[in-house]
Amino acid sequence: MRALTLHGPRDVRVETVADPKIEDPRDAIVRVTLSAICGSDLHPYRGHEVGCDVGTVLGHEFIGEIVERGDEVDGLAPGTRVASPFATCCGACFYCERGLQSRCVEGGVYGWVEGGRGLQGAQAEYVRVPLAATTLAAVPQDVSAEAALFAGDVMATGAFAMDQAEVGPETVAAVVGCGPVGLMACFAGAERGVASVIAVDGLSERRELAERFGAAQATPERALARVLDATEGRGADAVIEAVGSAEAARLAVDLVRPGGVISSVGVHSAAHLPFSPAEAYDKNLTWRSGRCPARRYLEGLLERARQGDLDLEPVISHRLPLSDGARAYDLFDRTLEGCTKVLLLPEA
Numbered sequence: 001m002r003a004l005t006l007h008g009p010r011d012v013r014v015e016t017v018a019d020p021k022i023e024d025p026r027d028a029i030v031r032v033t034l035s036a037i038c039g040s041d042l043h044p045y046r047g048h049e050v051g052c053d054v055g056t057v058l059g060h061e062f063i064g065e066i067v068e069r070g071d072e073v074d075g076l077a078p079g080t081r082v083a084s085p086f087a088t089c090c091g092a093c094f095y096c097e098r099g100l101q102s103r104c105v106e107g108g109v110y111g112w113v114e115g116g117r118g119l120q121g122a123q124a125e126y127v128r129v130p131l132a133a134t135t136l137a138a139v140p141q142d143v144s145a146e147a148a149l150f151a152g153d154v155m156a157t158g159a160f161a162m163d164q165a166e167v168g169p170e171t172v173a174a175v176v177g178c179g180p181v182g183l184m185a186c187f188a189g190a191e192r193g194v195a196s197v198i199a200v201d202g203l204s205e206r207r208e209l210a211e212r213f214g215a216a217q218a219t220p221e222r223a224l225a226r227v228l229d230a231t232e233g234r235g236a237d238a239v240i241e242a243v244g245s246a247e248a249a250r251l252a253v254d255l256v257r258p259g260g261v262i263s264s265v266g267v268h269s270a271a272h273l274p275f276s277p278a279e280a281y282d283k284n285l286t287w288r289s290g291r292c293p294a295r296r297y298l299e300g301l302l303e304r305a306r307q308g309d310l311d312l313e314p315v316i317s318h319r320l321p322l323s324d325g326a327r328a329y330d331l332f333d334r335t336l337e338g339c340t341k342v343l344l345l346p347e348a
Contacts, residue, residue: 002346003057003124004325009047012329014322017057020120020128025070028132030082034145035062035123035322037332037342038086038153039179039244040267041111045329048269053113059123059344060086060110063139063148073132082136083148083302084129085156085294086110088119091134102291106131123325125346137298146312146343147305150184154341155301156294157265158184158242164288165238165263167194174198174227174236174255175215177243178206180315180341181265183213185240187310190214198226198236200251205338209314220251227255235260242266250274256285264289318342 003017020029038061043049045058066080076082087109089101096104108130111121120128129135139148147155158181167173171194175182178201189197190213199210200223207217218226227236235257241248244266252262253275264287273287280287304310317340320328331339 001125002322004059004121004322004344005055006044006052006058007054010045010329010333012045012058012326014325015055017055017124020126022068022070023128024130025072026131026133027070028066028073028076028129028136029068030062030064030084030127030129030136031067032062032064032122032125032127032346034064034149035059035344035346036149037061037123037328037344039181041329042333043244043267043269044112045333051114053116056111056113056118057120057122057124058111059121061149061153062122062127063145063152064127067126069132076132076136076138081139081141083139083152083298084122084136085298086153087291087294088129088131088135089295090131096134099296100293101295102293107135123322123344125322135295137302139302140306142308143302143305146316147310148302149343150180150312151298151301151305152294154180155184156297157181157292158186159188159297159301160292160294161185161240161242161263161265162188162192162194162238164265165240165261167192167238169193170195171237172196172198172227172231173238173240174200174223174252175210175240175242176200176223176248176252176255177241177266178203178210179242182240182242183209183315185242186210186213186215196230198223198230203335206340209340212314223251224254231257234258237261238263240265244268246270246274253279253283253285256283259284261286261288265292316341316343320344322346
């Protein structure tokens with residue numbers, strides 16, 4: 001099959017690799033019909049996360065169709081259209097039972113193999129899904145491919161970001177970073193009825209997209225003044241940090257009010273956070289972070305998508321064939337051509 005493989009920093013190649021096979025009776029093989037590049041894919045691409053084996057197939061956002069299943073996979077017959085969270089899960093361990101499927105003791109994240117151990121990714125024609133019965137969700141026929149793909153990661157992560165911040169009707173929330181996750185956090189805030197969401201990004205086109213999802217907008221330079229003006233000088237009740245950079249985390253600390261919550265869903269690769277324990281103490285700060293348990297949200301978001309009033313097209317800037325994968329990564333990495341979200345079409 002054809003797949004996008006990582007060979008070093010900013011070295012992604014389209015190669016022919018072995019087709020995945022059933023390795024465990026709980027596995028399924030999925031023919032990928034749509035995949036995407038996620039912001040967290042840029043961490044190994046840029047060399048900020050190291051250790052991934054050369055030749056690893058990248059990607060963890062996808063939908064597709066079951067083509068083969070192991071003997072212990074019930075309810076997902078060949079031909080079933082399925083969506084997946086970005087991490088597999090068993091559904092029965094300590095963490096899965098508590099809704100934290102992203103820390104399943106048997107699970108793993110697609111697109112990371114280190115020392116020969118891990119899961120190959122889904123920016124490919126086929127992908128092996130371990131723990132398929134408890135990882136995958138059947139997609140209703142009246143849900144679009146794009147909505148199903150978004151439900152498995154960016155929509156789930158945006159919802160989780162707001163839930164982790166414990167927002168309510170009186171919350172003034174700031175969202176730092178208006179890539180796809182930040183945009184979906186703006187949408188989730190509006191759906192949860194928060195008082196207001198202020199979207200902060202350096203790119204005007206992303207701020208304008210955030211307005212379409214119910215947010216006011218501010219540049220990073222004007223964000224503090226905008227937030228203080230909206231809160232009688234207190235600061236934001238909640239700040240969603242959706243970038244994963246020291247600069248974004250620093251801005252989040254500056255924007256949050258004393259006693260407020262920072263919900264960090266950006267993937268951080270720096271050794272230290274850019275604020276001190278004393279600053280956290282002096283603000284009575286709550287910092288909450290971690291990998292979204294996307295499986296917990298999947299069915300609910302698919303049902304939400306069935307309502308048909310969620311327009312995701314503005315978030316999608318590029319649709320490219322898998323064969324243009326190297327160019328797709330470069331566009332996304334450098335935000336060229338107004339790039340916000342790249343979808344990859346395996347059959348194009």
